[in-house]
Amino acid sequence: MTSPAHLTALRESYDTLADDYFAQVPPVSGMDPLNRGMPGAFAELVRADGSGPVADLGCGPGRTTAHLVGLGLSAFGIDLSPKMVEVARRNHPGLDFTEGSMACLDIASGTLGGIMAWYSVHHTPPEQLPGLFGEFHRVLAPGGRVLIGDWTGTGEEVVPGPVFGHPVSYRNYFLPLSRLVELLTEAGLDVTAHLEQEPDGRLKRRHACVLARKPPARNPAPVTS
Template identity: 55%
Template sequence: MTEPSYLAAVRESYDTVSDDYAALVKSPTELDPLSRSMLTAFAEHVRVSDRGPVADVGCGPGKVTAHLAGLGVSPFGIDVSPKMIELARSAYPDLPFSVGSMTALEIEDAMLGGILAYYSTHHTPPELLPVVFAEFQRTLAPGGHLLLVGHVGTGERRRPAHAYGGHPVSYESYRLPTDQLAQLLSQAGFTIDAQLVQEPDEDLKWKIASFLAHKPTTEQAVLTS
């Protein structure tokens, strides 16, 4: 498919901020306990189901990819920003990273045991999220797991001029309602196993939603049909 136009702005912006992003964004070990617990639960589900490797989609500088490896799964990272991939390969040379887009993953059908989309879908225009979730569904093996995490809101559309050290950026971001994201996942064929909403506090600036879901097996699909 033709690359969606918004990806050019995302690629250019993250190439621009990559060094400061890597320095400013926390590693998973520095996250709040609930955020860490969702990553741990996802890794355990993937290990138990044992359906294949894990794609960290929108991996940035690879910090979360490396954390997943430490939790006992076999991850690889994908990001639309070549600069981010350079940083990830430099920091974690034992892990595989590649440039790619979640709108058209260069991954065979039913190959993955897990997909992590960790604060990586919020730049996708809402009308294109079904395309992204369909790619997740296509590439996951039956019984494979998805962890989707991101900021949520009431449908806000943000156009920041600067980010991560004051560098100019041209991307847009969206904070969709939790219920809308849950509906889109269900419409894409996922079964949601757990949903966690974290309210803003002195540590969290914005509301965060985490969805732990799986792609049903043929037997599960028959039972629910």
Template identity: 45%
Template sequence: MSAQDPEFIAAARSSYDAIAGPYRERHPDGLGDRPLERGLLTAFAELVRAGGTAPVADLGSGPGYVTARLHALGVPVFGVDVSPRTVELARRSHPGLRFHVGSLTSLDLPDGSLGGIAALYSIIHVPDEYLTETFAGFHRVLEPGGHVLLAFQSGDEDDRSRLSERFGQAVSLDCYWRTPETVAGHLTRAGLRIQARVLREPEEDETRPRAFLLARKPA
């Protein structure tokens, strides 16, 4: 990342740096009590393992619990997050795993080097005009036959909101609430084929449905 990063990347970096500690405390394992999410991640891991030994990138890895679970499922994996402070805390929590500072919108990885990409709840801060380009980057770094698993908050209609405070800290985050159909369209335009769509209704204190898309780079 550099001074040439788009404004939304800089905003995400500074915002998540500010809330990295309380975010980790609130979400030490966001999959612990979510059997559907765990099942989808397990299926993703099986697909990746069946395809070979190329690693998986957990993009927007946050506290690192998805990275750790993929590792436990026998997948070679590393985490990438835009926030240096978040990466520092993830390394402390999971000292045996690799975490790097980087942006999912501009992956500094060789072409065809990944067997899979997991991006759980990390595309919500990417503006519409950058989304197809971001997924084209996914396509570039995936090996033929590689898989993508996305999760994101959804709704009945595409919408946008601004988050200015979280955990008592000032932040500046635009959140884009897209339908599964909208995101699937961006994936398709980037050359990735949709394999599955799941929409889960809100639970407990959630206010929006959770959408999951599984896509694949053609072999």
């Protein structure tokens, strides 16, 4: 089966960027306090639910997966780029990393306690986000949590210039936070919290974190005689 063009562009570009990405992009622990805080809150909620493992989707070189494990979660990473997976395995031995697409997960339905998509959703064309979030809903256990961290915008499509000196062929799609919330809700996920930060000199674009949850299973009504 032929891979969609945007996935081919992503795979080829991130294969080229993998080593420089690991060397130059800070881990979650090196980000600002709010960006550090949201994964911590997500981990606490997932631990309290006790509903299954966590998938770090678009895990890149594995630092976010390792961060989640350090927060006490049973986490594994999935990335589209074979080179990113190679870098993740090399730098985080003992953790589980697999090549794959977040839009078509080789994961049984209703089995995950959580999903983290950390600055990876913005590569998906907007018209494909309903299917992507529907896939999130499918693999989550009832009550399972989602944390999305990503750049936001006004709906613009951006063709980036060279990244770390390497030309790339992928595109970025920066949606308003309100649209991300709407799409998650339409996919059957309850948005429980969201936070958007303004550019502050260090950051050149708004970015947001969104917490959502698959509705818990309802207990059947008691049978009365």
